[in-house]
Amino acid sequence: MKSNILIIKHGSFGDLIQINGCLRDIRNNHPDANISLLTTPPYKKLMKQCPFLDEIIIDQRKPRWNLIYLNQLKSKLIKYNFQKVYDLQNSTRTEFYRNNILKINNWSSSRSILNDNEKKDDFDKKSILERFSIQLERSGVKTEFTNTPQIEWMVDKNFESGLEENTYIVIFPFCSKKHPQKRWPYYKELIHIINEQSLQVDVVIIPGPGEISQARDFDAKLIMNDEEPTDFFQLAKILKESLFVISNDTGPAHLAAHLGCKGLSIFGSHTSPEKVSIITSNFQSITRADLSTLPAKEVFDKIHSQLQIDGINKVRR
Numbered sequence: 447m448k449s450n451i452l453i454i455k456h457g458s459f460g461d462l463i464q465i466n467g468c469l470r471d472i473r474n475n476h477p478d479a480n481i482s483l484l485t486t487p488p489y490k491k492l493m494k495q496c497p498f499l500d501e502i503i504i505d506q507r508k509p510r511w512n513l514i515y516l517n518q519l520k521s522k523l524i525k526y527n528f529q530k531v532y533d534l535q536n537s538t539r540t541e542f543y544r545n546n547i548l549k550i551n552n553w554s555s556s557r558s559i560l561n562d563n564e565k566k567d568d569f570d571k572k573s574i575l576e577r578f579s580i581q582l583e584r585s586g587v588k589t590e591f592t593n594t595p596q597i598e599w600m601v602d603k604n605f606e607s608g609l610e611e612n613t614y615i616v617i618f619p620f621c622s623k624k625h626p627q628k629r630w631p632y633y634k635e636l637i638h639i640i641n642e643q644s645l646q647v648d649v650v651i652i653p654g655p656g657e658i659s660q661a662r663d664f665d666a667k668l669i670m671n672d673e674e675p676t677d678f679f680q681l682a683k684i685l686k687e688s689l690f691v692i693s694n695d696t697g698p699a700h701l702a703a704h705l706g707c708k709g710l711s712i713f714g715s716h717t718s719p720e721k722v723s724i725i726t727s728n729f730q731s732i733t734r735a736d737l738s739t740l741p742a743k744e745v746f747d748k749i750h751s752q753l754q755i756d757g758i759n760k761v762r763r
């Protein structure tokens with residue numbers, strides 16, 4: 447009889463990108479198990495396509511005082527008779543689930559794996575992928591891929607964007623309304639500089655839900671799926687074939703970084719690129735505590751130097 451294993455990761459999009467190496471390692475260490483992911487509704491369609499999972503279970507994350515919902519969730523989860531839980535959310539909510547919903551002894555979290563001389567506050571200062579690696583290793587999982595998220599499966603190879611490969615720069619000028627401090631204010635100026643330089647590339651924006659009207663204010667080509675925003679899989683295809691990606695600290699930036707795209711992420715004081723594990727050999731970052739003091743010319747110079755280093759200088763002189 448197959449064992450049942452639960453992985454918990456509620457979101458966000460960038461967070462789900464980050465755990466794909468973990469998912470592959472967990473699958474490799476439990477090849478015959480039925481592995482379920484507990485996540486939130488926005489990511490059901492995305493994670494149903496993940497080759498390392500068997501089933502998606504939805505958690506509406508209603509308030510903890512909603513006892514009717516919690517009892518429904520408890521009844522749903524108990525039916526699976528999970529033998530092990532990998533809590534990759536590591537939140538106070540999932541700790542509440544551990545103590546009040548499932549009550550499984552074989553529960554892996556960043557709390558349960560700490561040694562007696564370790565404090566969670568200190569552990570949480572490590573980069574996210576380092577934390578996952580330590581958590582899984584101490585839980586008996588061999589980590590071959592945890593530090594390199596495996597997301598090639600997200601690319602919709604059949605999607606036709608109308609763009610020619612390696613002829614466009616993708617810009618993500620938006621961010622979550624909950625985190626306005628992540629938004630660099632000078633994307634319009636940056637686009638103007640790029641256009642002035644007569645680069646033989648298009649500048650494109652891929653608006654998400656609720657961003658289409660704002661995106662039209664930029665001097666850039668909008669890429670959508672007909673008249674609708676692209677889905678996660680179409681977005682991955684566009685990023686994979688781009689020349690370069692420029693973004694705030696957003697989910698699409700993490701997607702681009704771990705797809706191997708060349709690019710640059712712009713960070714303020716909310717966190718560091720090292721802590722969220724976004725830097726790769728191709729994907730670099732630039733940080734300024736006050737994003738309003740980071741001029742467009744400085745960002746362009748960083749982009750231009752990366753393109754030259756990579757031997758893909760497209761400037762027409």
